Amino acid sequence: MSKSTSRSPFGWSNRGGNVTVIEAPVARSYRRRATIAFWVTLGVVGLLAATVASHYLHPILGALLGGVIGVAVGAVVFALIVAWPVLRVFWHWLTEIVLGLVAVYGWNALMQSTPLWGSLLIVALVVGVPAAIGPVRRRIVAWIWCLVVRHRLRMCFAAFIATNRSGSLPLILLARPTPAGERVWVWLRPGLSLRDLEQDGQVQKLAVACWANEVRVMRASRKYAALIRVDITRREPLAAKVLSPLPDYVPTDVPANAPTSPGMPPVGLDLPDVPDEPVTAPTDTPRPRKPRNPTTTTSPSDGFDPSDYA
Amino acid sequence: MDLTDTIELPTTSPDTVPVGAGLSIFDPVFLGIDEFGQPVYLPMIYRNILIGGEPGAGKSSLLNTIVGHAALCPDVRLCLLDGKQVELGLWEDACDVFVGPDLNHAIRTLRRAQTVMDNRYTFLKARRRRKIGPNDLFGQILVACDEIAYFSATAGDKKDQELFAALLRDIVARGRAVGIIVAAATQRPSSDIIPTSLRDIFAWRFAGRCTTDVSSDIVLGHGWAARGFSSNTIDPNNQGAGYLISEGGIPALVKAAYMTDADIIRVADYAAWTRRQSGLTTTAERHATTDIKAAA
Ligand SMILES: Nc1ncnc2c1ncn2[C@@H]1O[C@H](COP(=O)(O)OP(=O)(O)O)[C@@H](O)[C@H]1O
Ligand SMILES: [Mg+2]
Numbered sequence: 001m002s003k004s005t006s007r008s009p010f011g012w013s014n015r016g017g018n019v020t021v022i023e024a025p026v027a028r029s030y031r032r033r034a035t036i037a038f039w040v041t042l043g044v045v046g047l048l049a050a051t052v053a054s055h056y057l058h059p060i061l062g063a064l065l066g067g068v069i070g071v072a073v074g075a076v077v078f079a080l081i082v083a084w085p086v087l088r089v090f091w092h093w094l095t096e097i098v099l100g101l102v103a104v105y106g107w108n109a110l111m112q113s114t115p116l117w118g119s120l121l122i123v124a125l126v127v128g129v130p131a132a133i134g135p136v137r138r139r140i141v142a143w144i145w146c147l148v149v150r151h152r153l154r155m156c157f158a159a160f161i162a163t164n165r166s167g168s169l170p171l172i173l174l175a176r177p178t179p180a181g182e183r184v185w186v187w188l189r190p191g192l193s194l195r196d197l198e199q200d201g202q203v204q205k206l207a208v209a210c211w212a213n214e215v216r217v218m219r220a221s222r223k224y225a226a227l228i229r230v231d232i233t234r235r236e237p238l239a240a241k242v243l244s245p246l247p248d249y250v251p252t253d254v255p256a257n258a259p260t261s262p263g264m265p266p267v268g269l270d271l272p273d274v275p276d277e278p279v280t281a282p283t284d285t286p287r288p289r290k291p292r293n294p295t296t297t298t299s300p301s302d303g304f305d306p307s308d309y310a
Numbered sequence: 311m312d313l314t315d316t317i318e319l320p321t322t323s324p325d326t327v328p329v330g331a332g333l334s335i336f337d338p339v340f341l342g343i344d345e346f347g348q349p350v351y352l353p354m355i356y357r358n359i360l361i362g363g364e365p366g367a368g369k370s371s372l373l374n375t376i377v378g379h380a381a382l383c384p385d386v387r388l389c390l391l392d393g394k395q396v397e398l399g400l401w402e403d404a405c406d407v408f409v410g411p412d413l414n415h416a417i418r419t420l421r422r423a424q425t426v427m428d429n430r431y432t433f434l435k436a437r438r439r440r441k442i443g444p445n446d447l448f449g450q451i452l453v454a455c456d457e458i459a460y461f462s463a464t465a466g467d468k469k470d471q472e473l474f475a476a477l478l479r480d481i482v483a484r485g486r487a488v489g490i491i492v493a494a495a496t497q498r499p500s501s502d503i504i505p506t507s508l509r510d511i512f513a514w515r516f517a518g519r520c521t522t523d524v525s526s527d528i529v530l531g532h533g534w535a536a537r538g539f540s541s542n543t544i545d546p547n548n549q550g551a552g553y554l555i556s557e558g559g560i561p562a563l564v565k566a567a568y569m570t571d572a573d574i575i576r577v578a579d580y581a582a583w584t585r586r587q588s589g590l591t592t593t594a595e596r597h598a599t600t601d602i603k604a605a606a
Pocket of ligand 1: 241242363364365366367368369370371372518549550551565566567568
């Protein structure tokens with residue numbers, strides 16, 4: 001009895017007790033979702049199509065046609081949703097698949113159009129020249145890291161970042177190389193927030209999974225809380241000196257007419273040259289001061305502590 | 311009128327027309343790069359910055375970068391206060407007022423700036439406006455102060471120090487809308503050095519390496535160390551690196567750009583030259599004051 005109700009055509013149990021979405025195997029949950037989608041699509045599309053068709057045909061024929069169209073569209077939706085776990089994998093690996101196809105078909109076409117030595121030469125050039133030029137090579141390696149990082153992040157999200165009840169993972173958007181590593185934009189799905197990623201140890205786990213030094217997550221948009229930015233740091237760009245661009249604004253042919261401030265004779269530059277005077281009130285202020293104030297210092301040379309102003 | 315214009319231009323400057331560098335203080339200042347290697351720009355107009363950090367953290371270098379940008383802006387006047395003289399001293403010929411270790415001169419200078427500020431507000435009010443814009447009737451003024459502690463806690467007596475802090479606070483608090491910008495550096499802006507009421511009104515903060523989490527919090531604001539932003543974690547050998555609070559409101563680890571002394575001298579000489587040609591610096595008056603000082 002309970003078996004038959006839980007296998008009702010609408011995909012849900014009307015006995016409440018055995019709605020176990022999380023524990024259900026992924027395939028079954030997708031089939032259930034697909035069944036619901038099928039019936040909803042059939043209803044909506046069928047009704048609409050039947051309404052439109054009965055304007056042109058006999059109402060019974062129109063209703064039948066609407067039903068047929070509804071079933072057809074529903075079947076397509078059903079198939080898409082059931083196949084979605086597989087399609088998704090294709091989508092995730094699309095870049096690699098396309099690159100692989102280009103390599104295989106390109107090699108085939110090359111072999112057909114040129115003799116073997118020609119193809120080998122062209123391949124050597126296509127591979128060798130970017131590998132020999134430093135900036136190009138680094139750019140390509142950075143892009144490869146971007147591809148790798150997106151897969152690693154997806155794995156992390158699936159493995160240990162808390163997901164919502166229906167198990168939908170954050171959408172991993174663009175990845176871009178930065179001088180320090182990579183920057184990936186992520187769109188969070190309902191049930192997850194930046195706080196979850198900021199929790200103790202989460203970003204450290206991300207860093208471990210991405211083979212990186214450090215990972216930082218922050219909001220990427222003032223408008224959408226769901227759009228976040230994951231910064232993956234592999235190199236330390238702050239160690240090098242950053243030169244200011246201001247001198248570039250100065251033309252090189254400036255005449256040497258810069259004024260020089262009045263020179264100063266080298267007097268009083270060592271301790272013996274400065275006499276040991278009692279601390280008095282400053283002479284250049286018009287108002288008299290209490291002379292016994294011990295913190296009063298007149299000239300910078302005697303009350304001056306160089307360690308304060310290093 | 312047309313005739314004099316066409317005659318005058320070639321005669322004053324046959325081949326070296328002292329054009330300004332084409333910068334404006336309304337452009338954000340290039341500050342350096344962030345930890346991801348992206349450039350960081352800091353808008354300084356209508357803003358003030360407080361720079362803190364241990365000795366040798368790179369505060370004066372950062373101040374020099376800001377002053378350098380302003381020096382290349384043809385409509386910005388410079389008021390430099392430097393108790394250590396050499397940090398901002400390279401700009402002496404390009405600036406309008408240079409104050410060395412002389413608290414009275416510092417107070418007089420801030421008084422002047424305050425009067426200018428009041429006059430400007432009166433003027434704006436008469437024109438029914440609330441703030442200045444680019445290419446306005448008057449330019450902007452950058453008040454850069456290295457080692458505030460010298461003026462606010464070391465030199466002179468308590469009353470003068472308090473007067474200095476009060477004047478500076480007034481300029482920081484009210485100067486924004488009339489284009490008076492304050493950039494100030496000090497090692498540890500704790501309450502015994504500068505009043506907290508002055509410290510807390512700086513919008514932008516830069517904390518170079520600090521010796522403790524508490525010092526870092528004093529610069530950045532309370533509670534950042536607990537949230538993982540403590541400039542105590544910066545490598546002491548990585549001078550110029552620090553946490554910057556600016557537009558995002560969240561500290562960002564940045565490395566400040568650096569100008570070597572030769573670079574500063576080149577930029578300063580060029581700035582002095584273009585400013586003298588355009589009559590921006592009051593060189594005569596300044597040399598008069600230095601002469602008086604030398605005579606005294
Ligand atoms: N942005 C920077 N990049 C590289 N080196 C720097 C940078 N800023 C400062 N330094 C180095 O650190 C030294 C001390 O800097 P300084 O600005 O005088 O520190 P502070 O004023 O904080 O005591 C400088 O002489 C310079 O060699
Ligand atoms: Mg300094």
